Amino acid sequence: MIEFLRRGAQTRPERPAVVTHDLTVSYAELLAMAEGAATALSELGADRIALADHEAAPVIALMAAAAATGVEVCLLPPDGAEQVLDLVGRFDHTVVVTDRDDLPESALPAGVRRVGLAGLLATPAQSAPGDLPAHRPHLVLTTGTTGAPRGVRHDWGRLVRSTAHVQPAGDEHWLLCFGLHQFAGLQVLLHVLAAGATLVAPAPRRPREGLAAMRALGVTHASATPTYWRFLLAELRADGGPVPQLRQITLGGEAVPGPLLGELATTFPDAHVSQVYAASEFGSTGSMRDRRAGLSTAVLERGEDADVALKVVDGELWIRSRTGMVGYYGEPDVDAEEWRPTGDLVAVEDGRLVFLGRSSEIINVGGVKVHPLVIEERIGAVAGVDVARVYGRRNPMTGQIVAVEVVASAGADTTAIDAAIRAACADLPSASRPRSIRFVDEVSTTGSKIVRREAP
Amino acid sequence: MQDRVEQVVREFVARVKPEAGEVTVETPLYADGVGLDSLEAAELSAVLEDEFGTDPFQGDTMPETLNDIVSFYVTA
Structure with missing residues (x-):
């Protein structure tokens, strides 16, 4: 993570790393914030922090600082103060980094300390970057669709390794359609930084604002859920405005309906349309670009050398991932060589793995x-x-x-x-x-x- | 209330069992009467709940006729 910012700042320091309607932050500027915050985090002495803020550039800078120092960051979802405090307690945080007015020190439980984000980012970097720690934890919370949210423990080393295939592509402008607290948002961020590209991050991250950002901020690439794309197409039909000139459309996070792939291909004729199968727990399994719903059954034949392998057991997809999570919060590490059920039910039809739904649905x-x-x-x-x-x-x-x-x-x-x-x-x-x-x-x-x- | 209940049930039957013909308040809802199967009865239960907020199929005794359904709402 921090290594991508250092590389970007060295090769093309003025290239925009993060763009919103109001500001542009270059790789050099983002790195300066991150290195300063790394100094501040080292002085803070905490080994875990909860972050309650959602402006992309400050959040990315702090995550990069944490990745440089080995401090575990948990970016909380953009909820109200009550829900945020619930999560702080649920995941045993004692340091909350935020500038939110509705989260003053007095609102925090006893023993929980509030640290201002702006102050951390404004800290001057005091030493030359050293070697990265061997252990660089990051905590992602699940959305809690199946009950209380769970903490999924990741390691920046593994996450960075999952981007090894990404080619430099400085002219790409990727729209951030997910929150950075979501694993899918993190994946988009890592891809963008690994490519030395630009992240376009309007707020809030809804289809209407996404469509506006596509038109106004030169978005060329976007990754979102099928539900997001459906709403975006509806917005596009309703407002009758110009169709954004997308080059890449990625869908993930849910099963992708075949008709939606066709509608996107028709609406955005110049765009590659691909689907990714990924989850907070096991990371990404790669992408399919053939515009057909489901995955090719070729994914079942990757062999032992592959970082990510898949198989079907009694109609359910199972996975073995060496780039996935370290483990759940509060639980022992999982064995990266172990096969685990994904909860996704599939059928094999005409050489495809067709998704039928979640076992819980x-x-x-x-x-x-x-x-x-x-x-x-x-x-x-x-x-x-x-x-x-x-x-x-x-x-x-x-x-x-x-x-x-x-x-x-x-x-x-x-x-x-x-x-x-x-x-x-x-x-x-x-x-x-x-x-x-x-x-x-x-x-x-x-x-x-x-x-x-x-x-x- | 009675008229509205009868109207909702008759509209439902006309949609799912158009071959059933006229439904009186005494016509059996199942088998040789209207001929609703269990899934169609389940659907009628949801239609009534949506329309009136409660559902006569929730009780201990399943309604057998339109009259039973009307009675459930009128006496409620």
């Missing part, structure tokens, strides 16, 4: 297991549907029924869409047909991913 309709993604994909292809969320709705007759929430296009006839959805699903097995269709203004998402579980 299966809908049990009177004892029949139904995968929501297949249904969601059909409904998503119905004219007038911007986004669909399929989930199991509790029911006294069958335990659960297949339910769908639909965000309709502006001005669309919902009665006609309702009928079209039922017609599109008429040939599905009876248990798989949607039995509840509701039109909503927005669907439930976490970290730009659709939540496919019913609210408690």
